[in-house]
Amino acid sequence: MADSSAVKELTRFGSTQRRDAWWIEIIPALVIFSAFIIYATWRAFEGKFYEVGPYLSPFYSPLIDPEHHWWRFSPAILILGGPAGFRVTCYYYRKAYYRAFVMHPPSCAVSEGEHRGYRGEASFPLILQNVHRYFFFIVAVFLCFLWYDAVVAFKFPEGFGIGVGSVIMLVNVLFLTTYSASCHSLRHLVGGKVDCFSCVTLGAPRHSAWRFVTILNEHHMLWAWLSLFSVALTDLYIRLVASGVLKDIRLL
Amino acid sequence: MAEVTLRVFRGDRDGGKAVDYQVPLTEGMVVLDAIHSIQAHQAPDLAVRWNCKAAKCGSCSAEVNGRPSLMCKTRMDALPHDQPITVYPMKSFPVIKDLATDVSWNYRVNKKIPPFQPRPGVEWKMDQRDVDRVQEFRKCIECFLCQDVCHVLRDHDKKQQFGGPRFFVRSAGLEMHPLDGASRTRMLKEELGIGFCNITKCCTEVCPEEIHITDNAIIPLKERVVDEFYDPVAMIVRKIFGAK
Ligand code: SF4
Ligand code: SF4
Ligand code: FES
Ligand code: FES
Numbered sequence: 001m002a003d004s005s006a007v008k009e010l011t012r013f014g015s016t017q018r019r020d021a022w023w024i025e026i027i028p029a030l031v032i033f034s035a036f037i038i039y040a041t042w043r044a045f046e047g048k049f050y051e052v053g054p055y056l057s058p059f060y061s062p063l064i065d066p067e068h069h070w071w072r073f074s075p076a077i078l079i080l081g082g083p084a085g086f087r088v089t090c091y092y093y094r095k096a097y098y099r100a101f102v103m104h105p106p107s108c109a110v111s112e113g114e115h116r117g118y119r120g121e122a123s124f125p126l127i128l129q130n131v132h133r134y135f136f137f138i139v140a141v142f143l144c145f146l147w148y149d150a151v152v153a154f155k156f157p158e159g160f161g162i163g164v165g166s167v168i169m170l171v172n173v174l175f176l177t178t179y180s181a182s183c184h185s186l187r188h189l190v191g192g193k194v195d196c197f198s199c200v201t202l203g204a205p206r207h208s209a210w211r212f213v214t215i216l217n218e219h220h221m222l223w224a225w226l227s228l229f230s231v232a233l234t235d236l237y238i239r240l241v242a243s244g245v246l247k248d249i250r251l252l
Numbered sequence: 253m254a255e256v257t258l259r260v261f262r263g264d265r266d267g268g269k270a271v272d273y274q275v276p277l278t279e280g281m282v283v284l285d286a287i288h289s290i291q292a293h294q295a296p297d298l299a300v301r302w303n304c305k306a307a308k309c310g311s312c313s314a315e316v317n318g319r320p321s322l323m324c325k326t327r328m329d330a331l332p333h334d335q336p337i338t339v340y341p342m343k344s345f346p347v348i349k350d351l352a353t354d355v356s357w358n359y360r361v362n363k364k365i366p367p368f369q370p371r372p373g374v375e376w377k378m379d380q381r382d383v384d385r386v387q388e389f390r391k392c393i394e395c396f397l398c399q400d401v402c403h404v405l406r407d408h409d410k411k412q413q414f415g416g417p418r419f420f421v422r423s424a425g426l427e428m429h430p431l432d433g434a435s436r437t438r439m440l441k442e443e444l445g446i447g448f449c450n451i452t453k454c455c456t457e458v459c460p461e462e463i464h465i466t467d468n469a470i471i472p473l474k475e476r477v478v479d480e481f482y483d484p485v486a487m488i489v490r491k492i493f494g495a496k
Contacts, residue, residue, distance in 0.1 A: 004341065004342070004343045004344065004345065004346065004347055004353070006261045006263060006268060006340050006341050006343070006347050007261075007315075007340060007343050010343065011407075016318050017315060017317065017318030017338050017340065018317065018318035018319060019317050019318065019332070019335070091451055091471055094450065094451055095450075095451050095452050095453055095466075098450045098451075098452050099452055104403065104450060104452070105403040105407065105452060105454065108319075108320075108401050108454035108457050108458065109315070109318055109319060109320060109343075109401055109406070109454070111406075111407055112403060112407050113407070114407055114408065114409075118404070118407075118408040118410070118448070119447075119448065120404065120447055120448035120449060120450045121447045121448070121449070121450055122413075122445060122447030122448050123447070126450070127447065127482075130474075130477075130478045130482040130483075131482075133475075133478065133483065184467070184471045184472075184475065185475060187472075188472060188475035188476075188479075192472050192475065193475070193476065193479065195382075195427070195428050195429065195430055195432065196379075196382050196430035196431070197379065197381055197382055197430075198379035198381070198382055198430070199430070207381055217467070218467075220467075
């Protein structure tokens, strides 16, 4: 540990002089992420109840080989890697799971114990987190499909209509888009890398784009949570309707 | 007059112990006032560093009830009085005496950072929107609370390989400066070890100047390091177009 002579006893894992309930901060992340991972894995492997009427579950979009011509398993497995990789390498989620799951550190000024071998993201495997920007591009393609699905969700056999599912799918894609558009890597790519906006070509639009992403980015954590809930609840709703537990209510 | 107990570390490099002092509470009192009261009436040899008492000089950093804080900015009425209030020196640095720590390692790290170097032939004129971003980094008062709380230094003592959040803030201020021409990305990766930071944001949580250290300095710098060292496409684009 660091060389203070004052607090030698604070080297044990979890030791701290803080008097507040610091562990409360990590419990929501621990519980909700675990629940999401279990639910999403189960749903991805389930391979049914993902489509009903004009609605398609976001876990299964884009839908590849649903008739199982060449892929025997659930079609979700084929596409899962894109959105999962995006979230796993997201700067916000990294913070959340480094704290809640690996406890590096469990909370600020709470000891994680001394590990001489700590390398953070400086070497394998966590150095791979640097791939995040590529996942952004992959997810941008996914978003096009999800927008298409959200539009199609308003198209019923007799023409335009609005069901509870249509609204849920629209809200979901809005949250997913805002989450993706507030990404730190995008913020860098659209203008963050520029030092002098007034010196480069297209400086003004790049500055505006950077400002816009920055405003969204200030609430990146919020978008991360909202989109996590929305994507799980959208899937859950479609599953319940598709399996006959719920009936989709038509609003129009 | 109501009294409150302060449990203050008394000792030096070789060790020490916590000593309890009863201090009369006055209106608007901050922890530094309480420490001064102890110095004035009970322990004239209590060592504490301070200068401005206005949260601007960055001298009075300590750990109050386990939280890295400026003593002059921490109000007594914001702390619970049912138990003694602990006041300890910063954990990440060696104690000189009582609450004064030896922060000289930070000055050595600072020397590794290439200073501002204007681009050759640059016109000394800056657009407001270009300086707005780096302005935030100039607010740093070098209190080193972010260095104290950062687990890479606090728990893992990586002082040889890691520069710490304060110096990512300084590097960001130079690296994003519209007139600067030097590149510090290799230094950030290799000498300041930015990869050791796992963006867990404790530095941001304690910064008394409310600098968004992680979001505005560290993550953008990490992205610049990716451009230079880990992104094959960016590397090829740079090779072909010579663009930054
Ligand atoms: S975000 Fe990085 S620099 Fe800041 S405290 Fe955490 S590990 Fe240290
Ligand atoms: S960045 Fe903030 S916490 Fe760190 S030294 Fe500067 S003012 Fe203090
Ligand atoms: S940083 Fe969170 S999505 Fe990119
Ligand atoms: S005395 Fe100057 S910051 Fe506290």
